[in-house]
Amino acid sequence: MSELHHIGVAGAAAGLRARRFSSVELTEAFLKRIERSQQALNAFISVTRAQALSDAAAADRALAAGSGGALTGVPIAHKDLFCTQGVRTTCGSRMLENFVSPYDATVVAKLKRAGAVMLGKTNMDEFAMGSSNETSYFGPVRNPWDPRLVPGGSSGGSAAAVAARLVPGATATDTGGSIRQPAALCGITGLKPTYGRVSRYGMVAFASSLDQGGVLTVSAADAALMLREMAGFDPNDSTSVEREVPDYVALLGEPVAGLRVGLLKEFFDRGLDAENGQRVHEALKVFESLGVRLSEVSLPNLPLSVPVYYVVAPAECSSNLARFDGVRYGHRCEQPRDLQDLYRRSRGEGFGAEVKRRIMTGTYVLSAGYYDAYYLKAQRVRQLISADFSRAFASVDVLIGPTTPTPAFAIGAKTSDPITMYLNDIYTIGANLAGLPAVSVPCGFVGKLPVGLQIVGPHFSEARLLSAAHAYQRATDWHTRVPEGYA
């Protein structure tokens, strides 16, 4: 039973159905790993041991009765910005330190309905604003490959937990790279679906035109299974798309031979670490051996994606976070003198430094006299970037490049300069601006640190991205590597 933690989402689901182990055994095994590593990694904000074991026991009864769903008894974790009824949802913030949601996010409800057992809520950058998990009110998450390094962010807790095999799979969200970047830095698979594919209902909002829920898993096959259960139309989310969810699992075996793959020229820029780039080129060789047709593609406006993002995302954040007023829920300051004082001190105390920085940036770019020059201009350039992608997808099926410019960096290395931190997301932001799906898969190491390969596709091409990633993972074993100490 010592190898149970390597099983992955699909492996766990199959093993449970075949009654090779029980959900209680599996849940207990993962809970022990979470508890043992919590001090070293700080991957979780809440661990829901008692509820998990009781849900696991119920799952075992369902499995015995033959009435289980696709994920019955499979342990998972949720990023702590998915609302969970009765379990606090902090969003990594002092503002929501004691917030208990009165309802479940649609993603949480759907995974529950599919039978998944929640082990806890994972640590994250405060309100998902960060690329290193250092902005969390609950302290930084550490990278299981080297505890001196960041796991990436904002879904750093989910990524570290999956990488250290503390849980087979976890939910996450991606506004500018928050699934793919930590997936790359932790050596796991991360899928950001098309905007509108997964309901945002019950996801604490950061930037509503960019936010999208997705998954962090060991393999593309695991991601396919989780996504199939999470995705779909939700009348409670006005941007949810009414479109059938394909059976991503059944489509995993789609052949990749003949796939037209565009090498994204702008991703191989000066900022790309040479060795990191080398690993990506080696991965391209693997894809060539699988029969894909490679060509180089240029998206001339893509280098402007970070400046666009740092206007649009803060603008949306400043209006979304206006709801935290110290009145209806969340942190309230002591002894407010008047209503203005109540607002200002509750928000000043409740939000951390990076969140305040983004609220203020957003407030400024939306303010009278600056709206046209910043916000409207950014939305125009966003249109250009989106058009670049559409043009590229007229001649190629998917685009490939690195997920990040470098492997994981040291905790504290980039906290003094926001721009340096923002540039971590230079290769991931484009997909968010254009609403495109993208996946990051491990493609080797620089020294002892994992490196990610990113595949971006047209809207609603998740099945194609997953089958390409799956074909690559059948030809390589990078995704099966586990950090020392967590084997």
Add this chain to the structure above:
Amino acid sequence: MSLTREQIESIAALARLELSAAELPVYQESLSRILEFVGALERADTASVAPMAHPLPGLTQRLRPDRVTEQDHHAEYQQGAPQVAAGLYLVPKVIE
């Protein structure tokens, strides 16, 4: 693009954020740098480009029939409120 201390104070007031004296210069510096960084957008030629309104081309916000779908949850929602009385959220006195 360099912001003054007064501008930072005014942005913070608009955003209803209390900043300490120590925080002001930090945000003055970093917001100035961010605005300088996003200033790169000026160089893009967008004369004939419409601002993007939705990440999915051709899609707009979905509407639904104007029917009541929500029930009254106020008691449940107010459980997490900092201060309530008689079903009302309490704030400091606004009108003397």
